Amino acid sequence: MQAVNTPSLPDAEGPSAPLTFITCGSVDDGKSTLIGRLLYDSRALMADQLAGLASSAFAGTATDGFDLSRATDGLEAEREQGITIDVAWRYFATPRRKFVIADTPGHAQYTRNMVTGASHAQAAVLLVDVTKLDLDAPEVILLEQTRRHAALVRLLGLPHVLVAINKMDAVNFDRAVFERVRDAFAVLAGVLGLPDWLALPVSALTGDGVTCQSEHMTWFDGPTLLQALESLAGGEISAAPVSDVRAEAPAWLPVQWSLRDSDIDGARWYCGRLTEGTLRVGEPIRALPTGSGAPTATVVALRVAGHPSAQAQAGDAVAVRLDQPLDIARGDWLTTAAAAQLGQRLDATLAWLDAAALVPGRPVLLRHGTRWVMACVERVTARLDLAQAAWSVDHQPIAANDIAAVHIEAAEPLPLGTSVRHARGRFLLIDPHTHATLAAGVVGQPFGDTLASAERVRREWAG
């Protein structure tokens, strides 16, 4: 058995839709070297860029005289310290697929930048450095950052996780090591509820298992990392992953801007990116949250990316003209949904990323869709304890990089989605004075089973 779980596999022929993926994991687990390896082996590094890697003073992990780990370090401070501080975006293509890679930092201090990358990705490559684990212990314990990143990937709803069990060259490509680490991850994945993951043995430094089958690991008959990436289902949009692209789903459009028609006197067009469903000319539509009653207008014309069109689908930049003037502005949603729940109080999960701890009761700005409303985190219901991978109700403050289940009250009703898989299930919290981004929020609680089991554990202990 190589894989505990097999990702949805491939349509075999022809180029697939582009895929955006992150590399994540703990500090020095080999993320940057892995990306350098992928770029180098797929010939995405140009001659002048390679020359830069050869000439640099630091030479830790060299391949053919090039330090691959430095291919994505773009900032002076990163080069000085030999770490990744912020996301680097890289682009490469194989004959099968075009890729966007977000190389995200491993340090807990820069978790905000890891979440930035992850929120734009459809897959995560989570690296685990086998040399950092106590392989003699009865049970292999994964590092806290590995757990944190796995939890964040789950929170953000990334559909696919590839667990790259790295530095296999340092353990003589030992199958037993791979299997022990994989089994440790399986336990974590079960607790977090990661739906679709696959463990792969690799050495980013030597290239084994990355882009070519390893002759040192003939015991593994799964795909290489690149093959696995090429075969993942994708097709979502890099900047705004949408999930509900089913044609029959009701359309939801957050209005970004409206414009006056140059030719038709008094006509206005409402512009935004369709996040769900399909929108057609002739359909009844209403605006939320202002017009929460019955449909009040009909779509008379659509433009998709500037061109007249009879319909628009999820992901499209679409301008909508209605048969009658309504009081619609940026911040409203247009929808064809027959019934939509508006909510002012929500249970949500936060990735808290501000340096200062969360203060319940303090007013914050909440961005949902294109709307900004005042809001307040009324109370914290639980904090995710990464060491135990379970919810904790220890009433410790929610500090930077914690994941917390909270209850929020907003100043106005919002058409909330039910999970991160809908754009309406995502929001930001912002400091109203400094404008700093405090937290990424998801409606609901993606680790449902975990919370239940943690409570059960506590009850058992109490009993």
Add this chain to the structure above:
Amino acid sequence: MNAPLSAAAAAALAASEASLEALEHEAIAILWETFGAFERPALLCSFGKDSLVLLHLARKAAQPGRLPLPVLHVDTGHNFPEVIAFRDDLVHTFGLDLRVALVEESIQRGTVRLAHADESRNRHQSVTLLEAVARHRFDALLGGARRDEEKARAKERVFSHRDRFGQWQPRLQRPEFWDLWNTRHGTGEHFRVFPLSNWTELDIWRYIEREGIALPPIYYAHRRAVVERNGRLVPITPFTPPAAGERVLERSVRFRTVGDATCTCPVESTASTAGEIVAETLTATVSERGATRMDDQASETAMERRKREGYF
């Protein structure tokens, strides 16, 4: 003349094709966000290929209405005349609201001081740009920079905050989650917005070909007097005369990037259409800026340092 594509190049082209639609929708949504979330946005345009793709997208985003913002050109005074002629034609054809910020005026004011009369004015553009931001009270500047161009640009946000001094603070960038952009800012601060962040050089040329976007003629093969210097072809202009002992050659060249005339080099090419440039891009072995920019070669951090000072 078009050489047949190798199998790998053809596959890369097909993979690029699959992403072009999504990139267009993404860029238009970023433009709408800028039009809607800011009070005084402007579109920063060098009239090079990337800013012309951005201008094309902005005009599409505004359909069937008028472009809702002015176009800002920072003019170093060291231009390729073909680009200025193209600019003036385009302003007339599209009815653009063009604002020109002259580095020369900053020199007159004394806010830019050249080390010597022939110094490249490329880096000094930042001062002139920030003066224009203050004068027009712009709160957002759209730009055509792409993450695949250069390693500091690879670190950029789509909506990138600038403090009261116009500085980029790369270690303290705001996180950017989903497309829920945090466009909030204090008085005197502004944003740089990059709708083409996720486009590659290949995507740009594919889009120029697909949409029939007009470019200054120097992007296509033409004969030009050049000298060979440090492995690059340096164009002979009134600002960049040959050095003593250098031999002036005439070559068939095109520009892969067009910036300040004192730091932009052409590459040898016979490609005379966007389609032929797509074919050349697929087989290029040197990066776009590596082949053409003298300003990035000064040190590993040249671009980052310029960006911190307010450069685009």
